[in-house]
Amino acid sequence: MSHHIKHFDFNKFKTDHWNKKEYFVNNAHDLQLKQYLPDFQELWNNPLIEKRVISQEGDQFSYKISSFLECLPPSIPTTVFVQNIDHYSPNLKCIYQLLSFIPKYRIEDIMLSFSNEQGSSGPHVDFYDVFILQVSGSKSWKVEKNLRSYNECDEDHLQKNSEIKLLKDFSSDHITYNLHPGDLLYVPSHLAHWATNHEDTNSISLSVGLRSPKIKDFIYSAAHELAECFSEDHRLTHSLFNNQDSFELKIDNLNLFNLPFTLPEEKKSLQLIQLGKLFTENPYWELNETNENQDITLDPQNIKLKSSTRFCYFINQNQYFYFFNGEVFQTSLNLIDQLVLYFNQQNNSITLNPDHEEEEGFIQFIIDNDIIELT
Numbered sequence: 001m002s003h004h005i006k007h008f009d010f011n012k013f014k015t016d017h018w019n020k021k022e023y024f025v026n027n028a029h030d031l032q033l034k035q036y037l038p039d040f041q042e043l044w045n046n047p048l049i050e051k052r053v054i055s056q057e058g059d060q061f062s063y064k065i066s067s068f069l070e071c072l073p074p075s076i077p078t079t080v081f082v083q084n085i086d087h088y089s090p091n092l093k094c095i096y097q098l099l100s101f102i103p104k105y106r107i108e109d110i111m112l113s114f115s116n117e118q119g120s121s122g123p124h125v126d127f128y129d130v131f132i133l134q135v136s137g138s139k140s141w142k143v144e145k146n147l148r149s150y151n152e153c154d155e156d157h158l159q160k161n162s163e164i165k166l167l168k169d170f171s172s173d174h175i176t177y178n179l180h181p182g183d184l185l186y187v188p189s190h191l192a193h194w195a196t197n198h199e200d201t202n203s204i205s206l207s208v209g210l211r212s213p214k215i216k217d218f219i220y221s222a223a224h225e226l227a228e229c230f231s232e233d234h235r236l237t238h239s240l241f242n243n244q245d246s247f248e249l250k251i252d253n254l255n256l257f258n259l260p261f262t263l264p265e266e267k268k269s270l271q272l273i274q275l276g277k278l279f280t281e282n283p284y285w286e287l288n289e290t291n292e293n294q295d296i297t298l299d300p301q302n303i304k305l306k307s308s309t310r311f312c313y314f315i316n317q318n319q320y321f322y323f324f325n326g327e328v329f330q331t332s333l334n335l336i337d338q339l340v341l342y343f344n345q346q347n348n349s350i351t352l353n354p355d356h357e358e359e360e361g362f363i364q365f366i367i368d369n370d371i372i373e374l375t
């Protein structure tokens, strides 16, 4: 017999709730889930099954991971979470029939939550979607009205010493749902919520968590293969300069391939750093390792750089990025006029002040990268 969520308006869910807003269904199914629950004493005693335990004393939440639980202390509000409970009680997989509109590969696991009186999850945000099914007892779920960004759930927004990232403040402008056996609640990723058992009987619920890989992990893992999608015909092309100094690297002059997304403004200098390195890579230049430990005395008034050095630069927020043969030197030091004149063969040397800390750093950089002309 197949099961589905009763009183479920799929189109409304898809349009107004999925990834956006919670969705509550009263009396959502006929599954007799209670009969599939594990024997709790066996579960608590099984050292191979990890139990995450949140206890509350006053306003203070504490957290521990246990392999063995004797029993729940009745006087302390406590919630125990066990991930992957469907692995130990495979009959619970019947819940998946209710969620046949979710791609199976998105489903991570079913988590058991067991709370005694006043046992609570604490206010928190998950970065994955979840469907909650109340199995026995009841629980009140407070959900905020707006999704939070990751930064709104991190650092300053967290309770002190909170290993489980509980929120310091929970919006007073929230909605409360009281879940009873048979009810279902969908909570999307990034929506703050807080579940508490206000009854004097134990509350048992199951949460189906959906896997939600990070885009950055996808890019990390696929970067090489993605790069291979570009053919040899995909090359950087460049606008011609019009009254611009011909060593300055500007993103506006570059016709990059059509990236399917726009990189944020603050990442543009990172792009330019990669491009500056690529543009100034010099196959004819080899680091002369014998210079490395040599004591080099330079006349700072008369520094000559190797004429074969490939050079370009860009400026971003009072920082100067100078590229020499694929290496970059970042500084607040403005040497542009001197370097441009020098590489345009309009000056014979550049002049530095070695007492200035950054100029000293620049001297060390040109020595280390073997671009000084020793005469």
Ligand SMILES: [Fe+2]
Pocket: 121, 124, 125, 126, 193
């Ligand atoms: Fe949660």
